Amino acid sequence: MKENEEPKMKTPLNWKSGALLRKGVCTLGAAFVAGIVCAADVVTYEEFGAVGDGKTDDMAAIVAAHAAANKKGLPVRAGDGKTYYIGGGARTAEIRTDVDFGTASFVIDDREVPLKKRATPVFRIRHSVAPVEVKGITALANGQKNLGVVLPGPSLVEVTDATVRQYIRYGLNQNGGSPKREVLLAAADGTVDPSTPVIWDYGKVTRAIAHPLDAKTLVVRGGRFTTIANRAEPRYTYFGRGFDVSRSNVRIEGLRHDVTGEGDHGAPYSGFVSVSLAANVMVSNCVFTAHRTYRTVGAAGKPVSMGSYDISANNAVNVSFVNCRQTTDINDRRYWGIFGSNYCKNLLYDGCVFSRFDAHMGVANATIRNCELGYMGINAIGFGTFLVENTTVRSSSFFNLRGDYGSTWRGDFIVRNCKFVPRDGKKCAAALVNGYSYDWHDFGYECFMPRRIVFDGLVIDDSSHPENYDGPFVFGMFNSKNTSSDYVEKHPYHVAEEVELRNVTTKSGKPVRLSPNKWMFRNVKVVENGAW
DSSP states (O other), X not given: XXXXXXXXXXXXXXXXXXXXXXXXXXXXXXXXXXXXXXGGGOEESGGGTOOOXXXXXXXXXXXXXXXXXXXXXXXXXXXXXXXXXXXXXXOXXXXXXXXXXXXXXXXXXXXXXXXXGTTOOSEXXXXXXXXXXXXXXXXXXXXXXXXXXXXXXXXXXXXXXXXXXXXXXXXXXXXXXXXXXXXXXXXXXXXXXXXXXXXXXXXXXXXXXXXXXXXXXXXXXXXXXXXXXXXXXXXXXOBOOSEEEESSSEEEESOEEEEEOOOSOXXXXXXXXXXXXXXXXXXXXOEEOOOBOEEEEOTTSSEEEEOOOSEEEESOEEEEEESOEESSOTTOTTBOOSEEEEEXXXXXXXXXXXXXXXXXXXXXXXXXXXXXXXXXXXEEEEEEEEEEESOEXXXXXXXXEOGGGTSOEEEEEEEEXXXXXXXXXXXXXXXXXXXXXXXXXXXXXXXXXXXXXXXXXXXXXXXXXXXXXXXXXXXXXXXXXXOSXXXXXXXXXXXXXXXXXXXXXXXXXXXXXXXXXXTXXXXXXXXXXXXX
16 A cells, blocks of 8 residues: 555445454554544444343443453444443443443443442543552651652652541541541652642651553543432442542543432442542543432431532542533532542632532642532632632532531632622621631641631622621631630631732622631731722
């Protein structure tokens, strides 16, 4: 064949089914011929026996297809218009190549999944290089610029000190905490990426694991997934029957997840798309569904609402959600918040319509822009800068610093050109920053309020306030006991140093006041231009 000459097809390709017709002249190394993907370069579920009728369990074929694609380094293509049924067999398809689900539908039936298999993901997006235990990291200091070791390549590094407990939760879901840990990005020579700095001091590092970054970006695109919800007892037996993303450099685009079959009880979900031990993951133009809120008995022996999530991130960095939304009303309190995270750095919402943002066990740096957040608002503890721009928050507070983890944020809050619609308009409920300082409890770390808080361009739409409404506060009460100089804190809570208010207005015309707890915030410096 001459250079640049298009190949002549000796055998027609079955484009509709995507069957592999090996007799054609397309070679396995070529991704496109004359702008069209060769069938020999795409693996389909049908060639491994999938029926796609919405009734036959196709999971064995799906698993086999991805195994073959991984072995040959080929992308996978689902059949447009097909409906693949996935029963309760609890098998996992390993994804290591690009996938185009197209317009195919997947029905994931969780009604018969054994409880012991409930956390088995349907799809796992895996790294191509196995994690490596790193020797030689015996201690680390906050802000340390180099780990002092050579890594197998650019890596996500997970460091742990199992001798220290942190995030010792207080309240109805109380617990004994977790080992001190964090994740960060580092170059092969051990240089720490300045965007993911070491945030704790480690007198001892008991374990360090390097997860080498995959050089190529893996893309998963399309597909409509419907979960038939489990009917297990409402206990903290989390189901994880979706996508487990444990590979760096991944894009998930155009996916939709619906939930059906929820009744008066069920076990919670940890996330249909769950990102863990990964870096540089973008989820864009996707649709998710919030799960119903059920009640159970918490660790303190009292009834509690049970959290359930459709998306989650844990021990991950640079995770972004762009132009995503949820099918359920973001203000419908029958449904739990859509997103939860732990031990992450650099989380981003951009152009999303979600019921909430939530960072449980700490996030280092977060950005929310061009979004609308519902009744559960912004819940977080963590470090660094929390930036919110061009966003509407419909909740009882703009920021809620989670009291069960110490209402702590070591850094700054920056808000620009936003709108706050206080939920319910209850008296004293409308606060820009709320939380609670349980200063008699040891969370495993010293607790801080953001050092500097800036609201630059904020409209507080409190027009539906009741008659006894006196106007919003910058800070909520935080600690009802902390009202006199005679009170001594067992575990000091460091209050904000400075609040800056520029162009902050209320629809009610009521003034914005500092806090109902005047003593606690007596030393806060307020810089404003007519806010009150």
